[in-house]
Amino acid sequence: MKIGCPTEIKPQEFRVGLTPGAAQEAIAHGHDVLIQAGAGVEAGFEDAAYQSVGASIAESAEDIYDRSDMIVKVKEPQATERKMLNEGQVLFAYLHLAPDPEQTKDLMASGCTAIAYETVTDANGGLPLLAPMSEVAGKLAPQMGAWALQKANGGRGVLVGGVPGVNPAQIVVIGGGVVGTHAARVAAGMGARVTVLDRSLPRMRYLDDNFGNSFRTLYASQANVADLITQADMVVGAVLIPGAEAPTLISKADLATMKPGAVLVDVAIDQGGCFETSKATTHEDPIYEVDGIMHYCVANMPGAVARTSTIALGHATMPFMLAIADKGWKQACEDDPHLLNGLNIHAGKLTYFAVGKALGLDVTSPQMALKTA
Template sequence: MIIGVPKEIKNNENRVALTPAGAKELVKRGHIVYIQHTAGDGSGFSDDEYVSAGAQILPTIEDTYAIAEMIMKVKEPIEPEYGLIKEDQLLFTYFHFASHEPLTKAMIDSKSVCLAYETVEAPDRSLPLLVPMSEVAGRMSVQKGANYLEKPLKGRGILLGGVPGVLPAKVLILGGGVVGTQAAWMAAGLGADVTIMDVSLPRMRYLEDVMPANVNTMMSNEYNIRDMIKDADLIIGAVLIPGAKAPHLITRDMLKDMKPGTVLVDVAVDQGGCIETCKPTTHENPTFIIDDVVHYCVANMPGAVPYTSTLALTNATLPYAIQLADKGWKQACNDNENLKPGLNIIQGEIVYKAVADAFDLPFALVDKYLMDLD
């Protein structure tokens, strides 16, 4: 198979979809790998490293899309890329369709095959290609939140861990999944007073067992959230419904109950956000303020640490990319039940129900495509 890796063009997105080591593994299996010139520079991988691994370098993004049967990316295509995508071309990347109708309609019109990292799902309901970036984003949410609590950045002027004789900051985490768990570990390690809210009692029992003493759990419901936000210094939104839009757990009217300088970090913003007032921001302009509350809503947080993120992402995606390249997408998805739910749009039809429901668009069963094996 011919695989193309374009340079990411989203604002301050420095990750790349494939490391030189990953390229070498695909080339060893007889596949042709094309890397756009300087695609790896932001992550610390030079063109020469890719060439040494057996990949070939193409000068432009147009050349990369034009030649490839499978495009491997990190972030969803943005508008300048829509016209480059070919019919029947396989795109393997993060899409987060449910929060972006123009992207959804553009991919329908392209008649390409869209296989989303974030909905590849294991039998235990875990999301193996979302986990590594969720781990990075969860840890970064605390790092960024602690930074924006500083007074020059319009925060409350609180040190997350406090000092002897001064109480630490109160951190409220909405969601006890991968993001929430990683955020809690980081915040607890810095000495904060941490509360994780979730709707699953089994999950909270697990967290009570593994978390340090300065982490508490609490049932997530509107009454409890409204009560907890009054004293919270840093609130982290870490809610995920696979493939669907995140629910708004913090609404516009709740901001008035927060202390001036409270910091909100919405890690779910690329799925629509679980904080109503959050809208996607960029690393260039990461925050905005509403009612004296600081909102940090960068949709590609791991892009700020691209070396770590690229290695973590390739570790997870490469086994699946190899299967797709070796077998073609139909056979690979038919053989691997994990890959099958990753299919979101196929040749103009939405085959992932949560995406169709988000925009009230027609839905087709994915099996009709997988039964028709070439």
């Protein structure tokens, strides 16, 4: 199979879909790998590193799309990229379709087969291709929230860890999954007083058993959320419904109950955001203010640490990428129901029910898509 990796063009997206190591593995399996010139430079991988393992360098994205059977990316294809997709081509990337009707429409019109990293599952019910970026985003969230809390950036002027005789920041993390756990660990390590809210009693027991008194847990009832945000200097939104639009956790009206200059960090912004006042921002212009509350809503947070993120993502995606290349997407999905869960679009049809529900579109089951492919 011919595997193509274009340069990411989303603003301030510095990651790359294939590391030289992943390219080397694919070539060892008998596949051809085509990398767009400069695609890996921002993540610390020069073109020569790819050429040294046998990959070819293409000067343009058009060349990548024209010559490749499978496109491996990080972020969802932008409008100009979607126009270059070909019928029957496999797209393997983060897609986040639920809040993005235009992308969904374009991918369906292209006739491609789109497999989304964020909906591939594992035997434990986890999301193995989302997890490494959730870990990165979770660890970044308190760090970026601390920056937004600085007075010069519009925040309350509160030091997260405090100093002797002065209270540290109070940080509320809504959601105790991968993002929330890593956010809480880092926030607690910075010296903050941290509360993690979740609705899963087993998950809260897990957090208590593993992290003890590092941070406290509390059931995520509406009353508890409403109470805690009035005390918070920072709130991290870390709730995920796989493949679906994120639920609204804090309304615009709730902002009036918060401390002026408090910070909301919305890690769920890729799925539409979990605060009513959230809108996607970029690393270039990451924060904005609504009713005195600072919002940090960067849609590709892990792109800020591109090298770490690229390597971590490459480790997770490589086995699935190789299975698709070795067997073809159909056989790979027939052999692995967890990879099949990643199938979002095939031959003009939507194949992921949560996206269909969010966008009001008809859905064909992925199993039916396999039968008719």
